[in-house]
Amino acid sequence: MIIRHADKIQSPQRIQQSFETLGYICSDSIATAVYLACQLQKPILIEGPPGVGKTELAKKTAEYLNAELIRMQCYEGLDEAKALYEWKYGKQLLYTQLLKDQLGDVMRGAKGLDESVSRLHQFGDIFYSEEFLETRPLLQALKSEDGAILLIDEIDKADQEFEAFLLEMLSDYQVSIPEIGTIKAKSKPIVMLTSNNTRELGDALKRRCLHLYIPFPEPELEQRIISSQVPELKADLREQLVNFVAELRELSLKKTPAVSETIDWARALVLLNTEELDRDFVEKTLNLLLKFQEDIEQVTPEIHQLLSDSKSSLRRRAKKS
Amino acid sequence: MQKPLGDFIHVLREHGVPVSPAESLDAMQATRLIGIAQPQLLCSVLGMTLAKTQDHLLVLEALFDQFFQRNDLVILDNQDEAHEEMSSTDTPETTEAQSSEDDPPTPNNNDAQTAAADASPLGQQLMDNEQAALSVAIAAAGAQTGVQKMQAITQQSQVAYRIMQEIGGQALSQELLELSEMPDQATRFNELKRRQQQLQQQVREYVEQQYLLFTLPKGQQLRTKNLQRVKLTNVDHHYQAQMGQLIQKAAKKLASMHSRRRKVSKRGILDVRRTIAANAAYDGLLFHTKWKTTRIERPKVLVLCDVSGSVSRVARFLLLFLHSLQDVLPKVRSFVFASDLGEVTELFERLPVEDALAEIMQQWANRPTDYGRALEDFKRLALDDLDPKTTVIMLGDARNNQSDGRTDIWQQVYQRSQRVLWLNPEGRFSWDSGDSIMGEYAPYCSKVEPCNSLNDINRILNSLLKHG
Numbered sequence: 001m002i003i004r005h006a007d008k009i010q011s012p013q014r015i016q017q018s019f020e021t022l023g024y025i026c027s028d029s030i031a032t033a034v035y036l037a038c039q040l041q042k043p044i045l046i047e048g049p050p051g052v053g054k055t056e057l058a059k060k061t062a063e064y065l066n067a068e069l070i071r072m073q074c075y076e077g078l079d080e081a082k083a084l085y086e087w088k089y090g091k092q093l094l095y096t097q098l099l100k101d102q103l104g105d106v107m108r109g110a111k112g113l114d115e116s117v118s119r120l121h122q123f124g125d126i127f128y129s130e131e132f133l134e135t136r137p138l139l140q141a142l143k144s145e146d147g148a149i150l151l152i153d154e155i156d157k158a159d160q161e162f163e164a165f166l167l168e169m170l171s172d173y174q175v176s177i178p179e180i181g182t183i184k185a186k187s188k189p190i191v192m193l194t195s196n197n198t199r200e201l202g203d204a205l206k207r208r209c210l211h212l213y214i215p216f217p218e219p220e221l222e223q224r225i226i227s228s229q230v231p232e233l234k235a236d237l238r239e240q241l242v243n244f245v246a247e248l249r250e251l252s253l254k255k256t257p258a259v260s261e262t263i264d265w266a267r268a269l270v271l272l273n274t275e276e277l278d279r280d281f282v283e284k285t286l287n288l289l290l291k292f293q294e295d296i297e298q299v300t301p302e303i304h305q306l307l308s309d310s311k312s313s314l315r316r317r318a319k320k321s
Numbered sequence: 322m323q324k325p326l327g328d329f330i331h332v333l334r335e336h337g338v339p340v341s342p343a344e345s346l347d348a349m350q351a352t353r354l355i356g357i358a359q360p361q362l363l364c365s366v367l368g369m370t371l372a373k374t375q376d377h378l379l380v381l382e383a384l385f386d387q388f389f390q391r392n393d394l395v396i397l398d399n400q401d402e403a404h405e406e407m408s409s410t411d412t413p414e415t416t417e418a419q420s421s422e423d424d425p426p427t428p429n430n431n432d433a434q435t436a437a438a439d440a441s442p443l444g445q446q447l448m449d450n451e452q453a454a455l456s457v458a459i460a461a462a463g464a465q466t467g468v469q470k471m472q473a474i475t476q477q478s479q480v481a482y483r484i485m486q487e488i489g490g491q492a493l494s495q496e497l498l499e500l501s502e503m504p505d506q507a508t509r510f511n512e513l514k515r516r517q518q519q520l521q522q523q524v525r526e527y528v529e530q531q532y533l534l535f536t537l538p539k540g541q542q543l544r545t546k547n548l549q550r551v552k553l554t555n556v557d558h559h560y561q562a563q564m565g566q567l568i569q570k571a572a573k574k575l576a577s578m579h580s581r582r583r584k585v586s587k588r589g590i591l592d593v594r595r596t597i598a599a600n601a602a603y604d605g606l607l608f609h610t611k612w613k614t615t616r617i618e619r620p621k622v623l624v625l626c627d628v629s630g631s632v633s634r635v636a637r638f639l640l641l642f643l644h645s646l647q648d649v650l651p652k653v654r655s656f657v658f659a660s661d662l663g664e665v666t667e668l669f670e671r672l673p674v675e676d677a678l679a680e681i682m683q684q685w686a687n688r689p690t691d692y693g694r695a696l697e698d699f700k701r702l703a704l705d706d707l708d709p710k711t712t713v714i715m716l717g718d719a720r721n722n723q724s725d726g727r728t729d730i731w732q733q734v735y736q737r738s739q740r741v742l743w744l745n746p747e748g749r750f751s752w753d754s755g756d757s758i759m760g761e762y763a764p765y766c767s768k769v770e771p772c773n774s775l776n777d778i779n780r781i782l783n784s785l786l787k788h789g
Contacts, residue, residue, distance in 0.1 A: 028361070029368075210347075
């Protein structure tokens with residue numbers, strides 16, 4: 001990766017502050033991880049529950065460093081042809097059809113099979129050159145002149161074989177294409193892998209990466225995130241909202257609400273001009289926070305309790321300060 | 322910085338965090354980048370480079386606090402500065418030279434010194450309250466006396482004494498003795514005495530901390546290793562929780578190994594020979610494609626566990642293991658018996674494994690064994706479900722209290738199923754002794770094996786999955 005302004009990655013603090021101006025409020029450890037990834041040229045493996053901003057981190061890093069973001073979404077059955085390269089079969093067929101006459105000219109006068117074949121050999125592997133190579137995300141990232149940010153999203157969804165295939169790419173920044181040879185990165189991309197931990201990743205992969213775990217944010221941090229994303233929301237309402245969500249996370253739910261859900265909810269509050277979190281409003285909009293009917297059914301009878309809890313913790317803090 | 326970091330990594334490995342050399346190098350580079358001025362930052366950086374799961378991160382954070390206490394970071398700083406000041410080659414000798422300068426000279430010189438001046442170097446340091454220098458001295462002396470190689474808890478006081486000697490404790494005592502004879506120096510005497518006690522306390526704490534870091538985990542490692550081999554009937558109640566974890570771990574390993582094979586079986590390559598043969602009827606046009614695939618059947622497993630007396634312990638672990646294998650063995654039916662036999666599959670589906678086991682033990686165990694009666698029940702419940710794809714596993718010692726063993730039913734079971742495994746928790750020598758009728762059942766088993774350790778269970782289930 002060629003970073004045009006080296007001072008941008010001078011220190012973790014600098015990165016943290018700059019991310020804030022871009023609207024991404026992050027903890028110290030996140031900033032440190034990005035700093036180390038840039039300085040040591042190592043991939044980062046980002047783990048954490050869904051919705052805490054794993055993918056967003058890659059996007060913001062790309063924005064901050066003015067680099068191209070290349071994203072590869074993983075899924076079961078993903079293979080080399082979709083991740084690395086494929087030959088443009090259609091184009092190859094079309095060209096052979098078009099060049100049929102030309103070929104006829106070339107072959108004219110050749111005696112016997114041997115001579116024909118040796119004449120064909122003179123032209124090299126035209127149909128297996130870079131002209132006919134369809135680049136897929138991984139190859140694109142390696143061929144990028146200035147280096148890019150490569151986001152390999154949800155690596156845990158891909159098969160184990162694909163994980164093994166990534167190893168060469170992650171440690172040496174090169175891949176092998178049998179017909180052409182080894183392709184080395186022009187300048188090393190910054191690689192970010194995200195995982196939701198649906199499957200345990202291999203040790204070999206983990207060993208090659210820096211490991212960053214993003215948990216649900218602390219209430220203070222979450223408030224700052226909300227205030228940067230939804231600045232229209234009033235401060236006391238914001239605090240109550242964050243406390244309410246924090247209480248929800250304590251319950252054993254099928255899917256715990258993440259930061260992105262809190263932001264959605266805050267937007268809804270602003271849109272509906274709500275002055276205060278009351279039972280009626282919460283009941284109506286609970287489906288923004290909880291994505292399973294069972295969860296909603298579990299929480300609905302307890303809304304009153306949760307609301308008073310979140311208020312009392314608000315009051316406690318007010319007393320303290 | 323290299324030495325302490327290396328030690329820290331060593332400690333991590335002792336506590337079960339697998340750190341590879343490549344990761345150590347990363348950690349070294351990262352530490353060089355961010356410096357050691359901010360312990361919090363250092364901790365998170367080491368966490369990113371060395372710990373690769375949430376569990377390991379927790380271990381690392383706990384150890385970090387223990388290992389790099391505030392003082393130690395000061396030491397690191399000092400050492401680094403020392404290196405810079407010396408600005409000579411970066412060899413370990415430099416550090417040693419430096420620290421031996423900090424250290425008081427040998428007691429022989431000391432005597433002369435104490436005679437001339439009134440303070441020993443250690444006493445001087447104590448009075449000047451040079452905490453950092455003292456910590457350096459203690460650490461250096463600790464390295465020399467081999468504090469990291471302690472074997473037992475009883476060695477602690479001995480090592481502490483040696484460290485005191487190493488940093489010049491003798492000279493200090495000498496000085497105290499002299500001071501006690503001078504009445505005008507009483508305040509200085511008292512002060513120095515107090516500080517000496519403080520220092521001794523500090524040394525003892527240092528030794529204990531080192532013991533906790535280096536020696537204790539070795540014993541634990543040894544214990545887990547032994548637990549895998551030890552006879553299940555002899556496992557102390559105290560270790561059962563730990564056994565549970567081991568079983569989960571082994572089951573996970575087996576499951577991942579075999580689920581991978583199943584995935585491979587779903588793919589295939591074109592079987593040219595069979596394709597051509599199949600398409601001969603279409604004038605050689607390849608119309609129907611045939612694929613080479615490996616077929617791996619999911620074994621249908623029925624397990625019968627004797628839960629009476631001594632067998633019940635092994636049964637516990639076997640059931641626990643089998644039901645931890647849900648991913649690769651979804652079709653396990655479990656039966657337990659002492660005299661009556663009952664199916665408990667549904668119990669495992671409904672309750673967490675531990676609770677289910679507790680319930681089974683309470684409901685079925687503690688009755689005299691009657692294999693004949695149990696087999697009659699089994700015939701009624703499940704004989705019709707046996708087919709040539711079924712594997713039947715029986716776990717029991719075949720001690721039947723002199724009653725009829727109903728081997729005829731067992732023969733039917735053997736004829737109808739693919740394989741019949743009999744696992745006996747007793748060793749081969751005690752089979753057929755006393756009221757054991759193992760010999761009567763043995764002809765109707767594909768295999769009879771002694772099974773009395775975690776390793777045995779693991780091996781048997783592995784072969785079951787492979788050939789199933």
